[in-house]
Amino acid sequence: MSVIFSKKCEYALQAILYxxxxxxxxxxxxxxxxxxxxxxxEFISKILQSLVNFKIVGxxxxxxxxxxxxxxxxxxxxxxxxxxxxxxxxxxTCVLGFPECSYDSPCPVHSEWxxxxxxxxxxxxxxxxxxxxxxxxxxxxxx
Amino acid sequence: MSVIFSKKCEYALQAILYxxxxxxxxxxxxxxxxxxxxxxxEFISKILQSLVNFKIVGxxxxxxxxxxxxxxxxxxxxxxxxxxxxxxxxxxTCVLGFPECSYDSPCPVHSEWxxxxxxxxxxxxxxxxxxxxxxxxxxxxxx
DNA sequence: ATTAATTCGGATAAATTAATCTTATTAAAC
DNA sequence: GTTTAATAAGATTAATTTATCCGAATTAAT
Numbered sequence: 001m002s003v004i005f006s007k008k009c010e011y012a013l014q015a016i017l018y019x020x021x022x023x024x025x026x027x028x029x030x031x032x033x034x035x036x037x038x039x040x041x042e043f044i045s046k047i048l049q050s051l052v053n054f055k056i057v058g059x060x061x062x063x064x065x066x067x068x069x070x071x072x073x074x075x076x077x078x079x080x081x082x083x084x085x086x087x088x089x090x091x092x093t094c095v096l097g098f099p100e101c102s103y104d105s106p107c108p109v110h111s112e113w114x115x116x117x118x119x120x121x122x123x124x125x126x127x128x129x130x131x132x133x134x135x136x137x138x139x140x141x142x143x
Numbered sequence: 144m145s146v147i148f149s150k151k152c153e154y155a156l157q158a159i160l161y162x163x164x165x166x167x168x169x170x171x172x173x174x175x176x177x178x179x180x181x182x183x184x185e186f187i188s189k190i191l192q193s194l195v196n197f198k199i200v201g202x203x204x205x206x207x208x209x210x211x212x213x214x215x216x217x218x219x220x221x222x223x224x225x226x227x228x229x230x231x232x233x234x235x236t237c238v239l240g241f242p243e244c245s246y247d248s249p250c251p252v253h254s255e256w257x258x259x260x261x262x263x264x265x266x267x268x269x270x271x272x273x274x275x276x277x278x279x280x281x282x283x284x285x286x
Numbered sequence: 287a288t289t290a291a292t293t294c295g296g297a298t299a300a301a302t303t304a305a306t307c308t309t310a311t312t313a314a315a316c
Numbered sequence: 317g318t319t320t321a322a323t324a325a326g327a328t329t330a331a332t333t334t335a336t337c338c339g340a341a342t343t344a345a346t
Contacts, residue, residue: 004233006146007333027292030293040336042335046295061292063342065293086145090145123256127255139243170322192323195323208321
């Protein structure tokens with residue numbers, strides 16, 4: 001099965017969109033995020049922890065603690081989330097898996113695929129979370 | 144780690160490019176393909192078997208047998224290989240993993256990502272193996 | 287202080303994907 | 317016909333990804 005983002009990355013994006021759709025400076029526990037987004041609680045906890053390490057999300061321990069966005073949604077690019085969770089290897093390593101593939105010694109599909117990959121990278125780099133918050137609100141209410 | 148194609152799919156594409164770069168109607172054994180492309184022999188055998196089932200590759204059993212392209216390289220699109228090995232779900236299911244995502248009820252990144260995905264699909268659909276054979280010859284000689 | 291609810295970190299388990307092994311079948315060459 | 321070299325198919329193992337579990341630390345409320 002081909003895939004573009006790992007499950008972790010999908011969940012991370014969902015969780016961030018969720019937090020962005022809520023009021024600032026409130027704490028949302030892994031439990032309620034998991035429940036609302038229908039993601040396994042333990043798994044989303046781990047992912048949120050990673051995002052905390054990357055300073056994208058903040059957390060508060062103890063009773064009534066939880067998670068919140070550590071940055072303004074207009075400062076969080078989609079690519080930042082991909083980088084934090086999956087890394088940026090997809091954008092640099094050969095699609096065909098040829099270890100010898102490079103600009104100077106490209107694999108057969110290098111240039112064609114490279115264009116597309118640049119487009120993806122540019123899209124993910126230009127789009128920030130705030131572009132999506134309104135849509136997110138609508139979507140979450142359906143879940 | 145995000146990824147675009149599975150390893151299987153990468154190997155399948157490599158093997159097909161390999162066969163396309165060779166003379167027609169000669170048989171190439173899994174052993175020599177594996178050796179030349181530096182892919183585990185047993186694994187590439189399995190993958191070639193799948194491609195045989197999809198009529199993209201043909202095979203001949205017994206001594207001096209092996210694999211060959213069952214179709215003209217200009218009739219084999221990249222998307223055919225992806226479809227045979229990984230399926231086309233990447234192009235239809237939600238990038239965010241929202242099960243409720245659809246045209247009528249799109250997920251927040253639906254339209255932005257959708258454009259990109261269409262581009263990918265179009266690219267893979269329009270490019271056929273023969274476009275790459277010359278480049279492949281160069282590349283294989285380096286391995 | 288005690289309790290309850292939370293994050294955090296490490297360990298473990300389950301599921302999926304990747305890779306290997308084994309045996310059967312096929313067909314050419316001797 | 318026997319041997320040899322190949323694909324085919326099923327079973328098994330290994331590695332990776334996904335998911336869960338548990339115990340410790342933290343903090344608010346009682």
